Amino acid sequence: MTTRVWDYLTEYENERGDILAAVDRVFRSGTLVMGESVRSFEREYADYHGVAHCVSCDNGTNALVLALRALGVGPGDEVITVSNTAAPTVIAIDQVGATPVFVDIDPDTYLMDTSQVAAKVTEQTKCLLPVHLYGQCVDLEPLRRIADQHGLTILEDCAQAHGARRDGVPAGTIGDAAAFSFYPTKVLGAYGDGGATITNDDQVAANLRRLRYYGMEKQYYVVQTPGHNSRLDEVHAEILRTKLMRFDGYLAARRKVAQRYSEGLGDTELVLPKIAPGNDHVYYLYVVRHPKRDEILERLKAYDVELNVSYRWPVHTMTGFAHLGYEPGSLPVTERMADHIFSLPMYASLSEGLQDKVIGAIREVLQSL
Numbered sequence: 001m002t003t004r005v006w007d008y009l010t011e012y013e014n015e016r017g018d019i020l021a022a023v024d025r026v027f028r029s030g031t032l033v034m035g036e037s038v039r040s041f042e043r044e045y046a047d048y049h050g051v052a053h054c055v056s057c058d059n060g061t062n063a064l065v066l067a068l069r070a071l072g073v074g075p076g077d078e079v080i081t082v083s084n085t086a087a088p089t090v091i092a093i094d095q096v097g098a099t100p101v102f103v104d105i106d107p108d109t110y111l112m113d114t115s116q117v118a119a120k121v122t123e124q125t126k127c128l129l130p131v132h133l134y135g136q137c138v139d140l141e142p143l144r145r146i147a148d149q150h151g152l153t154i155l156e157d158c159a160q161a162h163g164a165r166r167d168g169v170p171a172g173t174i175g176d177a178a179a180f181s182f183y184p185t186k187v188l189g190a191y192g193d194g195g196a197t198i199t200n201d202d203q204v205a206a207n208l209r210r211l212r213y214y215g216m217e218k219q220y221y222v223v224q225t226p227g228h229n230s231r232l233d234e235v236h237a238e239i240l241r242t243k244l245m246r247f248d249g250y251l252a253a254r255r256k257v258a259q260r261y262s263e264g265l266g267d268t269e270l271v272l273p274k275i276a277p278g279n280d281h282v283y284y285l286y287v288v289r290h291p292k293r294d295e296i297l298e299r300l301k302a303y304d305v306e307l308n309v310s311y312r313w314p315v316h317t318m319t320g321f322a323h324l325g326y327e328p329g330s331l332p333v334t335e336r337m338a339d340h341i342f343s344l345p346m347y348a349s350l351s352e353g354l355q356d357k358v359i360g361a362i363r364e365v366l367q368s369l
């Protein structure tokens with residue numbers, strides 16, 4: 001059987017009783033949308049982060065869209081971010097009519113090179129959008145200084161960083177707002193799509209609540225601007241509540257997988273994940289690199305081990321973003337890493353047997369090169 005990069009079936013078997021009970025509670029509650037489960041999940045997720053507000057929505061992309069709009073980002077504004085990210089980070093900027101401006105990444109962590117941000121600030125810049133990619137945090141201290149100096153907001157893309165910390169501070173609590181995805185593969189995943197934004201700003205939270213509900217403040221009446229229909233279903237909220245209770249266990253399990261990979265592959269030519277000082281990595285992905293990446297992936301096909309590349313095509317090189325005008329070579333580190341990186345199977349319920357199969361297969365392939 002193929003070892004998949006991600007799988008929920010073992011987890012489901014382990015937690016089936018709780019998941020089905022959650023579904024049953026909702027179906028028997030008489031409310032399927034915007035009820036007690038959503039309200040409870042929002043309160044619990046805010047409390048987990050020690051912030052004032054959590055506003056749930058239907059997916060992570062829309063969490064970013066709603067957050068950008070709630071922060072006042074719109075047509076003509078520029079948002080500084082990275083090209084080494086899931087395309088939805090950039091799609092969200094595009095959807096609100098703003099222009100993404102890319103900086104390159106750090107070659108060790110693959111995260112935003114914050115030293116390049118100040119030079120990209122213009123009169124149009126409105127927001128900085130760091131992505132805590134793969135499960136570890138961008139250093140927000142230099143970004144906060146730049147943001148304060150120029151009157152910018154910070155939106156953290158936390159879609160891959162639930163539970164991550166830097167210097168003990170949870171991801172998503174330093175920026176003006178932070179967007180999460182609960183897509184099933186994520187560190188905290190629903191059994192379907194879901195998303196949320198957290199913030200300490202009462203006005204931003206009020207904007208988010210309005211914007212996710214057509215723009216309505218009272219029933220059936222749009223007072224300010226038309227919004228979106230972007231709600232989290234009760235059934236996903238209730239399942240997320242049960243998973244939130246196990247969340248620290250998931251993080252510990254992911255870290256254990258990462259540790260076993262690092263032990264099993266530490267003496268090979270692979271460049272293993274590097275953790276920046278102060279970071280608690282949650283390993284949404286375990287990303288390694290090797291100059292012969294494509295040959296390794298080709299040879300691994302014989303071993304029934306699925307691997308993934310996140311991401312093979314930096315956003316600025318995609319034809320769909322040609323209008324942004326980035327030439328090949330404009331983000332050299334991002335482009336070079338995209339040719340070398342790949343990620344190993346990673347999820348909390350990945351068995352030691354499958355981990356060993358992955359390690360064994362990669363070791364054999366590396367020796368055969």
Ligand SMILES: *Cc1c(COP(=O)(O)O)cnc(C)c1O
Nearest residue numbers: 059060061086088089159181183
């Ligand atoms: C998954 C992801 C998103 C989008 O979330 P969806 O729930 O799939 O819409 C945005 N940004 C990053 C970095 C992601 O990994």
